[in-house]
Amino acid sequence: MKKNRLASFLLLAGLLAGLVFPLSAGATETQPVQTPAPSAAPSSVPQQQSALLASMHIEGTAALLVDDDTGEVLYEQNAHGKVYPASITKVMTCLLTLESIARGEHQLDEVVTVGDQVNYGIGADGSTAGIKAGEQLTIHDLLGAALIPSANEACNAMAQLVAGDVEKFVDLMNQRAQELGMNDTHFANPHGYHDPDHYTSAYDIYLMAHEAMKDPTFRELVSSVDYKIPATNLSEARTLHSTNGLVSTWRVRDYWYEYATGIKTGSTPEAGHCLVSSATKNDRNLIAVVMGAANYTENKDVNYFTESKRLLEFGFNNFSRQTILDGSSLDFPEVSVTLSKTDYVTVRPAGSLSATLPNDIDPAAFQRELDLPESVEAPVEEGQVLGTVTLTYNGQEYGKVDLVANSSVERSELLYRLDRIQKFFDQLWVRIVLVVLAVLLVFLFLRHLITGRKRSRYGGSRARGGRGSSRYSGRRRR
Known part of the structure; x- marks a missing residue:
């Protein structure tokens, strides 16, 4: 009977442990993690590229067309490839100068004296507005000279004014480029005169031009046909003419584009002919970048103007705003x-x-x-x-x-409370406590059984001993 009681208890303890230990094991068992998978594309979705995009090609080393209202790239051709920016560099120089004015460090109509680094890093064939060291003119005049006739010396004058030194200004240019996300760019001078360590990409040029076009003074200047600098202490009055054939017909004819609003040309033997242009039509604003174009086609067309105009018209005529969701x-x-x-x-x-x-x-x-x-x-x-x-x-x-x-x-409050109870018992520490309690119960019960058996044996021996003494005593009394 005692053996049956022990066996029954051990079976009971085993069942209790069986209820607890699977929970504990489940805590360490690897369960498949269900993550939402992207929906499969319907088979009806066409996978071909747009025929319009596939038919487009720009005669140049790189090109880009962007919807400037949304930042969407409409067309790209080697957009992140390394190119030389030439005088498009001047966009960054003027941007930094205008930002110093916005911070209150200078004023647009402030008269400044051109510093001694006015010809820093400029070769004999660089574009110029005839600005000299010691000449006094306004910052607005320097901006106009840099953006309209592309005067290299005006950029050096602004660089020395803003940073105190041209090389320190170049450091600011590279810092601002990184802030704008121009990861393909490194500047070596403020004007764009060729340097192997002075490079960018069509996409980075867009980022720079987009930021600069936020400034109303910049927008006004890059869309201007000409600019007049009044007489200074070292020069008579000057009229400066735009180098952008999409905006002005003074230098070249037949490329004027009625919707053009800027922006900047650039040209060196190493860079080829480059243009970042902008246009507004039917309340839509586009920016196009054409880099490394040949100067003339077989038909004596000024290629970078032709290609830029063609790219802008491609955007206006073949793209529209559509709801996709x-x-x-x-x-x-x-x-x-x-x-x-x-x-x-x-x-x-x-x-x-x-x-x-x-x-x-x-x-x-x-x-x-x-x-x-x-x-x-x-x-x-x-x-x-x-x-x-x-x-x-x-x-x-x-x-x-x-x-x-x-x-x-x-x-449902009922379902919620049942779920809380389940989650309570699913916790590892609760499972551990249950296991410990089960083991403790088994231990206490076994201890009780063992103690009971010992007491039973001890009591039985005393009873048998008592009866024997009684018989022996009875014999002696006889």
């Missing part, structure tokens, strides 16, 4: 809801998404990459962000929009 769309998977009597909630985009696209691309051809959980816990509030949808086409991302709950879902 409607904010009211409910065409998305339902998300399961736990801890509620409602099984799921529908989602919708938090807003619409538009893009400037070639006219031969159907917005319905975009792929939707979803990032949604398989389930969420109630309560869920209407408008609560549950995930995101990313719109792509041919691997290019066009934007990301939050996906929000389309309705509210209440929580």
Whole structure:
């Protein structure tokens, strides 16, 4: 009977341990992590490139076309390839000068005396406005001389004024380039005279020009046909003419573009002929970059003006703003809801998404990459962000929009409390405590059994001893 009692207890302890130890084992067992996978692209989505884009090619080493209102790249050709900026460098020099004015360090109409580094790093064939060391003129005049006739010495004068030294100013140029994200760029001088260590990319030129075009003085100057500097202490009055054939017909004819608003030319034997241009048409603003174009085509066309104008017209005529995701769309998977009597909630985009696209691309051809959980816990509030949808086409991302709950879902208090109890017992420390208690119970019970057996044996021996003494005593009394 005692052996049966011990066996029954051990079986009971084993069952108790069996209830506890699987929980503990489950805490260390590797479980598959379920992460929301992007939705597969429908088979109907066309994977070919736009025929319009494929047909476009610019005669130059690099080119770029950007919707300046949105920052979207519409066309690129070796956009991050290394090129020499030549006089397009002057955009950065003028940007830094205008920023020093915005900080209150200088004033636009401030009269300055040109420093002794006015001809720093300039060769004999550099473009000039005849500005001399010791000449007194306004900062606005220096800006006009740098941006309109592309005067190299005006850039040195501004550099020395802003930083006290041309080389220190170059350091500021490189620092500002990094701040603008111009990762393909290194400047060696303020004017663009050729230096092997003075380089950039078409994309970086756009970043620089975009920032500079935010300043109204810069925009006014780069769109000007000419600029007049009044007489100074060292010179008679001068009229300076723009080098940009899209803006002015003074230097070259037949390239004037009625929608052009700037920006800057550049040319050296090493860089070729370069132009960063801007235009506004029907309230749309584009910036085009053409680098390393030949000076003349076989038809004696001034190539960088022709190609820039062609690129701008390509953008205006063949691209339009299109909606690629409607904010009211409910065409998305339902998300399961736990801890509620409602099984799921529908989602919708938090807003619409538009893009400037070639006219031969159907917005319905975009792929939707979803990032949604398989389930969420109630309560869920209407408008609560549950995930995101990313719109792509041919691997290019066009934007990301939050996906929000389309309705509210209440929580079931009963299901919630049952879930809290389950989660409480799922905690590792709770499992450990249960295991310890089980072991302690087994130990105490075994100890009780062992102690009981010892007491039983001891009591039995005394009883048998007592009866024997009684018999022996009875015999002696007889």
